[in-house]
Structures are given as C-alpha cells and as structure tokens.
Amino acid sequence: MNISLIRKIFLSLLGTALMVFAGISFYKSRHLREPVVLGPGVTQVKKLSSYFPKLEGSINDANVYVLEGSEPGGTILILGGSHPEEPAGRLMGWIFVENAIVEKGTVIVILSANRSGTTVTRLGGAYPPDYSIPTEWGEQTFRMGDRWSNPLDQWPDPEVYIHYPSGQELAFVDARNLNRTWPGRANGTLTEKTCFAMIQLIKDEGVDIVFDLHEAELQYPVISTIVAHQKGQDLAAMASMMISGTEDFLIGVENSPEALRGLSHREIGDHTDAVSLLLEAPEPMLDATRGRTDRALLLEGKDEFIVKAGKHGLLFERIDENGWHIDVRVGRHCSTILHILELWSEDQPEKGIRMTQVPRYAEVIANGTGHYLRNPSTAPPNKLTFE
Amino acid sequence: MIVTLLYYVLTAFIAVLIIWNLVKSKKWQDEILYIIILIPFLLRLLRLK
Secondary structure (H helix, E strand, O other): OOHHHHHHHHHHHHHHHHHHHHHHHHHHHHHOOOEEEOOOOOOEEEEHHHOOHHHOOOOOOOEEEEEEOOEEEEEEEEEOOOOOOOHHHHHHHHHHHHHOEEEEEEEEEEOOOOHHHHHOOOOOOOOOOEEEEEEOOEEEEEEOOOOOOOOOOOOOOOOOEEOOOOOOEEOHHHHHOHHHOOOOOOOOOHHHHHHHHHHHHHHHOOOOEEEEEEEEOOOOOOOOEEEEOHHHHHHHHHHHHHHHHHOOOOOEEEEOOOOOOOOHHHHHHHHOOOEEEEEEEEOHHHOOOOOOOOHHHHHHOOOHHHHHHHHOOOOOOOOOOOOOOHHHHHHHHHHHHHHHHHHHHHHOHHHOOEEEOOOOHHHHHHHOHHHHOOOHHHOOHHHEEEO | OHHHHHHHHHHHHHHHHHHHHHHHOOOHHHHHHHHHHHHHHHHHHOOOO
16 A cells, blocks of 8 residues: 555545534534423414425424414514524514413414524634523523525525516525515525415414514614514604603614515515514624624624724614623514504504513513523423424 | 536536545645545535535
C-alpha cells in the first residue's frame, strides 16, 4: 500500500467523522420534539390537513388547537411560527394553548404555521440549533428555526419566484417564505399548499380576525407595529392608542401596501372575509450588524454593536444595554392581542371574544415566559401533544 | 417532484465526480479540498441538511 493511498484513506476517515458529527447535530435539531400541554381551554386538536387533505402526512401538517367558549361569539386565528426564527410568536401561542380559558367565541392557534421552517437554521448563519426557556420545573427547549421552509422539504428554488395569483416577481428564496406565498395554491409548492390549507381553515371556520405574529430587526422600518389590512385599520389604530395609553410600551400602525403581494396582512384580507393583522416586535438577533449569534442574543436581545448602530441613527427602534428580552417581546404580543379583542368585542358584541388566564405585558415581564409553560412530564398522556 | 428528483440525481453525480477526482489526485492539498466540498453534497443526499 503506497503512501498516497494511506493518506487518502486517512483524510476520508477524517472527513467522514466531520460529516457524522455535523449530521447528528442536524438530525437532532430537525427531530427535536417540542411538548405542548393542552390547557383547560383546549377543546379540540385538529390537523391542518383536515382542511386540505393534500397536506396530510407532510411536515407542514400542523396541529390546530381549538379553544371554544360556552357562549357563541366570534372566531380568531393566531399564527405562530410563520417565520420560526422569530420565536416570540410561537412562545405566545404556547401561552395561549396551555393557559387560556375562552368564555365567549372561539380561539384557534397554530404554533408552527411553517413547521418545515422550524427544522432548519439559516444556512451559513451560525445560528444556535435550539434555545431553552427557564421554567419553575426546569427548562423547555424549542427548535430555533429559520425564516424559510427547509430545503429538504422544498427544493430547488426557482431563479425568480413568481407569486401566485398576482404574478409579481419576488426574490427566489421567498418561494419558501410562508409570508410571501399567501393565499397559496392547491397544486403549488409545500409552502404554497400550507397557505392554501390555512386559507381553507379561515373560510371553513368563519374566522373573523387573523393574527400573524412576527419579530423584526431594528434596522427594518416596519417594527413595533401592527400591520393592518384596510378592513382592520380602524381596529389597529384604536388598539395602538389604547396600548400606548395604558400599557408600558408603544406600538404603531402600518397600512398593508396593496402593491406588495404574498403577505398575510394583504392576501388573507383580500381573499377571505377575515380582518388580517400582523404584529411586529423587535428582535436584535435579526440585525445584520449583530455580534455573536448565540442563544443569549436570541433570548436577551443584548448586543453592543446594535447599540452602537443606534447611536449612529441607523435604527428604527431604540435599544440600550437592557436589550430586548424575549419576555418583553412575548408580553407585547400578549397585550396587543388582548387589547384588539377587547376593542373588537365592544364594537361587535355578537362576534365578541372573551377569555381569561392570558397574561398581559407587565405580568409576562414580572413572571417570565417560562412561568406560563406547563410541565410535560406531569401532564396526563391525553393532554400532551408535540410540535 | 420530478425536478426535485433530478436535483438529487445531479447531486449524486457531482458527488461521484468529486470522489473520482479525490481518488485520482496526487496533491494532499487537493485531497483535503475535495473531502471538504464533498460533505454538503453527502449531507443533502442523506437528507440531513
């Protein structure tokens, strides 16, 4: 055996070891099970495919949590995980599913609107594969996720993504962006089929308001705001004033642009009877000028480089050494939804929504997000599902 | 679906080419390079990344 062959075998073994090490990490991240303890308000858990059977068995056949009140009223849909790398929306959804008791109307929650996107992190982004929220019974770990569907589930990307049905040309990668593929299509890509299924849900269940929960980088002008379809502009404006006057945070309102297609706040409002609202909270980890991209940055939202960018006037939201903690971001989403529902219920009592046990902004900050997560190890099997 | 399958076939073809170049290579620097660039192709074929 010559030296060249021995060297080739040695280097190949080294490469194989490297691949196995990375492969195990990727496999574990993709298959991490996230427990959900069904709270006392959950009356049904459906699958998204029950509204569109072609989705059955696919990775995006999400759980649909239904919380029905004893009094008839309106119906709302809360979407967490449209962009899984924006975790405040998913965590807020967890709080609703595990705690909320609906007295009037129906609350429908999807924790993983794009489940495929929760199983991958940004290629080349050095994101952590997961993150853990401290609770009174230990830690609960969640998949980190990405903005786009996993290429393992939808590949290849087109050269140019042409949005259906508008025909508008968008960035190629947004073919896998759930918030660029609304209203979806029945024979489209996985991401388009997922949106199509959720549109069917909205129509079949007669949903009155859809909340799509997001987070944004501080260098992006659409931040700390409610993006509203024209059907919901008055509601959003009133909520903005109420929140700014009564809560310890400010939130603005943006009108959904008519020329920008594929987004939930535009297409859901255009293609269904529902009012569509998109909520944005600040997430420093998404900023391009961030430092080390780790779990601490994701959860604490502290970064000296972004603070410096703010001092140079490059940001659309303030930031200081306290950062933007995950509890602040989750609390903002909680209070914003509660205020909007209060205003909606005053305006349309017959379609009102009333619920209890959902914390407001100040409570989430005081107690922490983990306080509202239930211990899966003590939950009865029939009260446990996994995302 | 057919396009996706074709991309997997393409990936496998390129992976075979890289392995072939690795076998034929005389320089250790090239061998390391081939092994490094082979990893993402194999991870995709194994549906890990």
